[in-house]
Amino acid sequence: MMEKYDVLVAGAGVAGIAAALECARSGMKTALIEKTILPGGLATSGLVNIYLPLCDGNGRQVIHGISEELLKGSIKYGPGAIPSGWNGVPGRKESRYMVIFSPSSFVLAIDELLENENIDVWYDTQICGAITRGSRLTGIEVLNKSGKIALKASCFIDATGDADIANFAGAECEQGENRLSIWSINGSSKGQGSSPDMLRLGADDSGRGHPENAPVLREINGKNTTAFVLESRRLLRRHYDRKQKAHSRENEYPLSLPTMAQFRTTRKIRGMSSIRNDAFNRNIDDSVGIMPEWRFAGKVWEVPYGSIVPVKIKGLLVAGRCLDAETGDAWNVARVIPCAALTGQIAGVSAVLAVRNKTTPDNVGIGDIRKSLDRRGIIYHM
Numbered sequence: 001m002m003e004k005y006d007v008l009v010a011g012a013g014v015a016g017i018a019a020a021l022e023c024a025r026s027g028m029k030t031a032l033i034e035k036t037i038l039p040g041g042l043a044t045s046g047l048v049n050i051y052l053p054l055c056d057g058n059g060r061q062v063i064h065g066i067s068e069e070l071l072k073g074s075i076k077y078g079p080g081a082i083p084s085g086w087n088g089v090p091g092r093k094e095s096r097y098m099v100i101f102s103p104s105s106f107v108l109a110i111d112e113l114l115e116n117e118n119i120d121v122w123y124d125t126q127i128c129g130a131i132t133r134g135s136r137l138t139g140i141e142v143l144n145k146s147g148k149i150a151l152k153a154s155c156f157i158d159a160t161g162d163a164d165i166a167n168f169a170g171a172e173c174e175q176g177e178n179r180l181s182i183w184s185i186n187g188s189s190k191g192q193g194s195s196p197d198m199l200r201l202g203a204d205d206s207g208r209g210h211p212e213n214a215p216v217l218r219e220i221n222g223k224n225t226t227a228f229v230l231e232s233r234r235l236l237r238r239h240y241d242r243k244q245k246a247h248s249r250e251n252e253y254p255l256s257l258p259t260m261a262q263f264r265t266t267r268k269i270r271g272m273s274s275i276r277n278d279a280f281n282r283n284i285d286d287s288v289g290i291m292p293e294w295r296f297a298g299k300v301w302e303v304p305y306g307s308i309v310p311v312k313i314k315g316l317l318v319a320g321r322c323l324d325a326e327t328g329d330a331w332n333v334a335r336v337i338p339c340a341a342l343t344g345q346i347a348g349v350s351a352v353l354a355v356r357n358k359t360t361p362d363n364v365g366i367g368d369i370r371k372s373l374d375r376r377g378i379i380y381h382m
């Protein structure tokens with residue numbers, strides 16, 4: 001079986017959703033392929049429920065567009081609110097334009113956004129191969145209950161988080177490292193009515209808290225992923241064993257577990273350019289967006305267009321956490337929810353231009369991309 005689209009977006013995490021919305025709203029025949037049955041990726045199936053800031057911490061909003069629309073969507077069905085004083089006193093925690101949301105509410109709001117556009121969503125469908133003609137990506141292979149299907153498109157956006165399409169197509173990729181974490185929802189009377197009672201165990205973003213003797217994931221594959229998720233749930237069992245000896249079982253029990261592996265950094269592409277660790281608060285010639293440091297105020301990175309364009313493979317863009325950012329501060333900033341959605345929309349803008357001009361993303365002009373970004377209020381220079 002064969003279907004043909006203008007743009008095919010792989011992966012319905014926040015990056016893929018933003019990319020698909022941008023393409024569909026620009027009149028493209030758009031497909032969105034997702035291996036689970038939920039949109040949102042780590043932000044919903046992964047129970048990562050903090051939509052980090054759209055602002056620089058000094059009262060200035062730097063991310064606009066679909067990323068802001070998704071932030072508002074994440075709290076549409078409650079609970080949560082945008083801090084009223086986010087642009088007030090600089091440097092305080094409540095001075096950030098960010099929200100904590102319920103993953104289930106976010107799913108409902110995303111469903112609504114996707115339904116309002118004419119997007120052909122394929123859930124329960126895993127991408128398992130790439131079809132190329134020379135260095136040009138022309139199609140992908142997917143596997144679902146109907147069997148193996150080939151899907152063709154004029155342009156592809158890899159928003160799988162793991163650069164799956166890029167990897168299948170033979171693009172140069174690099175693997176990141178992952179210390180063990182598990183974010184889950186605790187069942188207790190404490191969490192009711194306000195926000196989910198999140199239980200966050202294991203390593204933080206800098207790797208601190210990684211349990212002794214637990215495996216560090218250095219290469220994403222079926223075996224390593226299985227070992228990682230089993231170890232993370234063992235950590236949770238040990239936690240509840242301890243807690244339930246000391247407290248009532250009614251107030252401390254597992255209520256909801258992540259249904260996708262909680263990896264921060266897995267596979268990323270080698271792009272035509274890279275977001276550099278030392279490139280903060282500097283102008284970049286081919287910038288197409290701005291990303292704020294979420295850990296503290298005052299640092300922002302401009303996003304080079306080349307960081308979402310893989311070298312060698314034509315007809316493909318990437319978006320979200322698998323873009324080219326240097327390991328360290330740059331990747332730590334670029335991979336989070338607001339920035340993943342931002343690069344999703346930028347990739348969508350470029351894909352639309354590539355299709356309209358009958359070319360590939362490496363030949364799309366920065367000036368044309370910026371004209372589209374200007375119309376959407378997206379800023380790309382400090």
Ligand SMILES: Cc1cc2nc3c(=O)[nH]c(=O)nc-3n(C[C@H](O)[C@H](O)[C@H](O)COP(=O)(O)OP(=O)(O)OC[C@H]3O[C@@H](n4cnc5c(N)ncnc54)[C@H](O)[C@@H]3O)c2cc1C
Pocket residue numbers: 010011012013014015016033034035036039040041042043048049050051052125126127128159160161162164181182183260261262263264319320321322335336337338340
């Ligand atoms: C423990 C942890 C804590 C974090 N904390 C925060 C935080 O507090 N705030 C924040 O903003 N960010 C946080 N992050 C980072 C953030 O959650 C992710 O980086 C971001 O959500 C990535 O979005 P994405 O769309 O790029 O990728 P993903 O969310 O990974 O989405 C990729 C999608 O593609 C699908 N997919 C993958 N492969 C295939 C395939 N072969 N075929 C079909 N579909 C496929 C997946 O099912 C998924 O839906 C955290 C991450 C982790 C792991």
